[in-house]
Amino acid sequence: MEASYYAGKTVVFDDVCFYCGDTEVLDTDEVKSMKEDFGIVRPICRVCKDIKPIKTRNAKKVKKQKSDCSVPPKVFLWDFNS
């Protein structure tokens, strides 16, 4: 089996671990609840979950923050969309 997942420039994240590409990603209640809180929750496998944070973006629940997005945080390594 060849690792052709990332051969193309357009990477489709289809339930493979964001960190290691494992196809057995977690679908726990924690992940599900995070999907309710965030627009995007990157899939993560159990191994990486133990040592890395779940990557999220587009938080839905933002409390009383100014709608000033002129300086968005650029801390995500996986920001392939921009």
Ligand SMILES: [Zn+2]
């Ligand atoms: Zn992983």
